Each structure stands twice: as structure tokens, then as C-alpha cells.
Amino acid sequence: MAIKIDKHIVDYTVKNGTDKQPQPERPKKAEVIQMHERLERPEMLVGSTYKVKTPLSEHALYVTINDVVLNADTEHEQRRPFEVFINSKNMEHFQWIVALTRIISAVFRKGGDVTFMVEELQAVFDPRGGYFKKGGKYIPSLVAEIGDVIEQHMQRIGLLDVPELEAHQKQLIADKRRQFEEAEGVKLDASGQSFPESAQLCTKCSTRAAVQMDGCMTCLNCGDSKCG
Numbered sequence: 299m300a301i302k303i304d305k306h307i308v309d310y311t312v313k314n315g316t317d318k319q320p321q322p323e324r325p326k327k328a329e330v331i332q333m334h335e336r337l338e339r340p341e342m343l344v345g346s347t348y349k350v351k352t353p354l355s356e357h358a359l360y361v362t363i364n365d366v367v368l369n370a371d372t373e374h375e376q377r378r379p380f381e382v383f384i385n386s387k388n389m390e391h392f393q394w395i396v397a398l399t400r401i402i403s404a405v406f407r408k409g410g411d412v413t414f415m416v417e418e419l420q421a422v423f424d425p426r427g428g429y430f431k432k433g434g435k436y437i438p439s440l441v442a443e444i445g446d447v448i449e450q451h452m453q454r455i456g457l458l459d460v461p462e463l464e465a466h467q468k469q470l471i472a473d474k475r476r477q478f479e480e481a482e483g484v485k486l487d488a489s490g491q492s493f494p495e496s497a498q499l500c501t502k503c504s505t506r507a508a509v510q511m512d513g514c515m516t517c518l519n520c521g522d523s524k525c526g
Contacts, residue, residue, distance in 0.1 A: 331368045333378045333409035340366060343380055346454070348447045353429045354440060357387040361447045365455060377455040379406045384444070391440070398441070402448075413458055419445025434493050434506035434519070463521070471521045478509055478518065486518075493518055 331337075343364035350359040361384050365377040381403040384395050406412055424439035437443050452458040463471070475486055478494070486492050493507040500508040500517040507519035516523040 330374045333366070333368065333407075335408050337366070337407070337409075339380070344377065346451060348450070350443055350447060352431075352437075352440060352443060355386070355388045355390070359384055359386045359388075359440075359444075361444060363448065363451045378457070379412065379448075379451065379455075381406060382448075398444070413452060416445050416449040416452065416458070419448065430506055434497065436499055436504045436506065467521050471518060474511060474516055474521070474523075475518050478511060481511075 345364040347362045366380040420442045422441040428438040498508045502522040503520040505519040508515045508517045514524040
């Protein structure tokens with residue numbers, strides 16, 4: 299583009315690279331460490347051990363889950379499961395339990411979203427039948443019990459949300475429990491974890507807490523009812 303100069307030139311200067319205005323420095327992004335298979339095992343891991351007692355064996359299982367702490371002492375600090383160990387005096391299931399722990403640990407170290415492991419393990423059914431644990435929850439297999447332990451651990455470290463009933467659901471369950479107590483003349487545990495011996499299995503929450511009320515089955519654990 300041509301520029302017409304109407305006045306005489308009396309002086310001039312030459313601009314060079316040093317005449318550029320200094321640019322403000324951009325803040326450096328924090329180097330967030332993510333979980334991946336190349337991450338080396340630290341010298342020390344934070345672990346939690348869970349005792350699992352089932353009617354399938356007189357000896358308990360002890361499930362230890364060790365976590366690695368990523369981005370320690372920063373706003374991005376988080377715990378991720380790194381490895382699993384299962385120990386028991388009962389050697390009957392030793393071979394497949396060792397194989398299972400190695401596979402689960404390998405998936406944990408792989409990184410990414412590992413929460414899918416919970417659903418996969420809980421979906422395993424024992425052809426000989428499952429059992430009920432304390433509180434009336436039905437466990438379809440020992441593998442599913444291990445899945446429950448991993449789910450509980452992931453909830454503790456913040457990888458999974460703890461399921462919470464809404465206020466109206468809690469009120470509904472409290473009303474149903476009170477109605478049952480008045481109709482049957484019994485007193486249930488105030489903690490909400492005790493259910494009548496005559497209760498049946500709820501197909502929604504897999505807990506033996508469904509009782510006959512108002513002509514249909516109503517669950518005293520999750521509030522599910524065929525009556526609506």
C-alpha cells in the first residue's frame with residue numbers, strides 16, 4: 299500500500315528487534331501427573347486392608363488395596379489404586395485368586411477409567427449359588443464380594459460417588475418401616491440395616507428387605523414398590 303508524504307523528511311530512525319515491546323509472560327501450566335503403565339512403583343504406597351468373611355469358608359479373606367498418591371501436596375493431588383493383594387488361610391481358591399489379583403493390578407497400573415472393574419466383578423455368578431451378607435444383601439459369588447470391596451475402596455478415595463437416597467425416598471422408607479412395625483407389632487433396628495426375617499429378596503437393590511404391604515411387595519431398604 300503506497301503512502302503519500304506531503305512534508306519534507308527532516309529525520310528518521312531505523313527500528314530493529316530490540317525496539318519490540320516486551321510481551322507478558324504466560325503462566326506455565328502445572329505438570330499434572332496422570333496414572334499410566336510407565337509410572338514406576340514408589341518406595342511406599344498407602345494401603346487399606348478389608349476383612350471379608352463369607353459362609354463359603356471358615357477362614358476369612360483379607361483384601362489389601364495399595365494406592366499411589368499422584369501430584370502430592372498440590373491442588374491436583376489424588377489417590378489411585380495401584381495393586382491388590384488377597385490373602386487367606388484357605389488354600390482352596392489360591393490359584394485363581396493369585397491370577398485375579400495380578401490381572402486387577404495390571405488394569406489399575408494401565409491407567410484411565412478403572413471403575414468398570416467393579417461392575418465386571420459384581421456380575422460374576424457362582425453356579426452353586428450365592429449367599430447373603432450381614433444386612434441382607436445378596437452376593438452372587440466370592441468374586442462379586444471382591445468387587446464390592448473394590449467399590450467400597452474407590453468410594454473412600456473419591457473415584458466413585460457414594461449412592462445417596464433423596465430426601466423423599468428416605469422419608470418414604472421411614473414411613474413404610476413404621477407402618478410395618480405397627481402392623482406386625484415388631485421393632486426393627488433404628489439404624490435401618492435390620493430387616494424382618496420373613497423379608498424376601500428385592501430385585502432392585504438385591505437385599506432381603508422386601509415385605510408384603512398394602513397388597514404388594516415393598517422394599518424397606520430402597521423403597522421400591524410395585525404399588526408405585
